[in-house]
Amino acid sequence: MFSFNIRNLKATNVTKIILVLPFTFIYLNTMKAKGNFETLAIRTQSERSKEKEHSTALHLTSSYAYENAEEMKNIFSGEQQGNLYSRISNPNTAELIEKICLMEGAEDGIATATGMSAIFTALAGVLENGDHVLACRSIFSSTNTILTKMLPKWGISYTYVDVDDTKNWQNFVQENTKVVFIETPTNPSLDIIDLEWLGKFSAKNNLIFMVDNCFATPYLQQPIKYGANIVIHSATKYIDGQGRVLGGLIAGDKILIDKIFGFSIHSGTAMSPFNAWVLSKSLETLAVRMDRHCENAFKLAVILEKHPKTEQVKYPFLESHPNFEIAKKQMKQGGGLISFVVKGGIEGGKSFIDKLSMISISANLGDTRSIVTHPASSTHSGLTDEEKLELRILPGLIRMSVGLEHVDDIIADIEHALK
Numbered sequence: 001m002f003s004f005n006i007r008n009l010k011a012t013n014v015t016k017i018i019l020v021l022p023f024t025f026i027y028l029n030t031m032k033a034k035g036n037f038e039t040l041a042i043r044t045q046s047e048r049s050k051e052k053e054h055s056t057a058l059h060l061t062s063s064y065a066y067e068n069a070e071e072m073k074n075i076f077s078g079e080q081q082g083n084l085y086s087r088i089s090n091p092n093t094a095e096l097i098e099k100i101c102l103m104e105g106a107e108d109g110i111a112t113a114t115g116m117s118a119i120f121t122a123l124a125g126v127l128e129n130g131d132h133v134l135a136c137r138s139i140f141s142s143t144n145t146i147l148t149k150m151l152p153k154w155g156i157s158y159t160y161v162d163v164d165d166t167k168n169w170q171n172f173v174q175e176n177t178k179v180v181f182i183e184t185p186t187n188p189s190l191d192i193i194d195l196e197w198l199g200k201f202s203a204k205n206n207l208i209f210m211v212d213n214c215f216a217t218p219y220l221q222q223p224i225k226y227g228a229n230i231v232i233h234s235a236t237k238y239i240d241g242q243g244r245v246l247g248g249l250i251a252g253d254k255i256l257i258d259k260i261f262g263f264s265i266h267s268g269t270a271m272s273p274f275n276a277w278v279l280s281k282s283l284e285t286l287a288v289r290m291d292r293h294c295e296n297a298f299k300l301a302v303i304l305e306k307h308p309k310t311e312q313v314k315y316p317f318l319e320s321h322p323n324f325e326i327a328k329k330q331m332k333q334g335g336g337l338i339s340f341v342v343k344g345g346i347e348g349g350k351s352f353i354d355k356l357s358m359i360s361i362s363a364n365l366g367d368t369r370s371i372v373t374h375p376a377s378s379t380h381s382g383l384t385d386e387e388k389l390e391l392r393i394l395p396g397l398i399r400m401s402v403g404l405e406h407v408d409d410i411i412a413d414i415e416h417a418l419k
């Protein structure tokens, strides 16, 4: 058994010790955080080096050096605090983890290489052979692949439930159900799931409640307040916010994070220190960026809703959204994504994006640059028509990530392409 401190953050005075048992990790956290969301995002910082740099230094190192054999022995045995290896801990990833925990109201967290590695690591870390997962039917395509193709290889089954059919969820709980996994808003159909209801449902059935909070970000929605046990992010999206790096984050109950961390360090899902440095700097501007994403998206959604060439415009804060009231209850603003159907089927969708002149055609979202995706001909083209319909992917569906360009320019480009 050995222990070491992975975090040493001046702003929050964190003392975090991991006691490493063969495959178990126990964190002792004495963190005392103060301040508002924006302040925590900016002022949470790892200790300055002797250079006294104002902005966090980049600790681009795979391992750490020790003064002598005795020091290394002491750090490995836990008698002395220190880093062992960057697959386990690094000052840049520690700072990022600390921030996301403060923003989500989580006890502890883990940084991973991508959003998908966060999802896989969280599920694999808590599930055992024979377990069952309950998940919302409309879900990100790679998460769908993990649930339907990968986890079954290890004897883990799943059931999809409809997001609006909450009355029925109880009927799908089995004796071996362990996890409820959802995203809200969902990708790409922007369905909204009632976190408060699901939090109570999960607690009543003794289920681990996991939420992919990638579309909302902790600035707009904090699922832990509603009873989520684990919150997951593709940090590649709004947390970076500028389309530069990949990353994933897991935050939640300490006892679960300990288990997931065990899986993470041995399977090697760690985030690169460079990406952690970029993402931690990005979090400093998350609030201001999200305010503008939401403002631009709402203005555009109102215009799209009235446009004769579009139908089924979905934006969580439009009154026409089927779950508008729930969105208002659990989200601070409606987010930066809009989904809408361009009339004319698959060809209508393709010709619309071909006529755009400024807005990018890309698979990413959450960028400063506005982006459109036509799921039926790209991200979801491998699915059968029946599968697409189940995920609410209509032929003319467009997912738009509204960026931070001037809103008049975004609107002008969309209106021109719809002519």
Ligand SMILES: Cc1ncc(COP(=O)(O)O)c(C=O)c1O
Pocket: 114, 115, 116, 117, 140, 142, 183, 187, 212, 214, 215, 233, 234, 235, 236, 237, 246, 247, 248
């Ligand atoms: C909701 C959601 N979750 C997870 C992911 C996966 O993230 P990454 O691409 O960082 O692996 C994505 C990617 O688009 C996503 O939209």
